[in-house]
Amino acid sequence: MTQVATVEKILRDGYVQISVPRKSACGHDCEECAGCGMTGASVYAEARDPVGVRPGDKVVVESSTRAILAVTWLVYMLPVVFFLLGYFLSAGLTEGWRYAVAIAAAAVSFIPIKLYDGYARKRDTLTYTIVREF
Numbered sequence: 001m002t003q004v005a006t007v008e009k010i011l012r013d014g015y016v017q018i019s020v021p022r023k024s025a026c027g028h029d030c031e032e033c034a035g036c037g038m039t040g041a042s043v044y045a046e047a048r049d050p051v052g053v054r055p056g057d058k059v060v061v062e063s064s065t066r067a068i069l070a071v072t073w074l075v076y077m078l079p080v081v082f083f084l085l086g087y088f089l090s091a092g093l094t095e096g097w098r099y100a101v102a103i104a105a106a107a108v109s110f111i112p113i114k115l116y117d118g119y120a121r122k123r124d125t126l127t128y129t130i131v132r133e134f
Helices: 065-089 095-108 110-123
Strands: 002-010 015-021 042-048 058-062 128-133
Touching: 002 128, 015 058, 015 128, 065 095, 065 110, 095 110
Parallel strands: 042 128
Antiparallel strands: 002 015, 002 058, 015 042, 058 128
16 A cells, blocks of 8 residues: 655654555545544654655655555454454343443453554554655
C-alpha cells in the first residue's frame, strides 16, 4: 500500500517521523466534506529513510498491505469472534449471564492484541518505508 506523506522530523539512524493524511472510510476527500468531523486529521508514524529526505518534504511511503490487513483483522474481528464464542458457549446460563460472559470474552481478546502490539513494535513489522520524494 502506498501513500503520500509529509516528513515532520529526523529521528534516529535512518528513520524519520512522517504525517500521513487520514483517509475517510467513505473514500471521499475529508478536506472538502467534513461530514464526519475529521477535517485535516493526520496520523503520525515512523518511516525508514533510504532516500535521505528533510523535514517538510513530501514523500511516497509504502507499507506491507498484508501486515496492515492482519492487524486490522486482529484489532476489529478478534473481539467480535471472542464475544460470539463467549455468548454461544455459555448456552446453559440465563441471558444476562450469557451477555456478561460474552463481554468478558471480548475483553480477554485484548490480551493477544496487546501482546502482538509489543511484538510488532520490537520487530518494526508495521513501519513505512520511503520509496521516493513526491
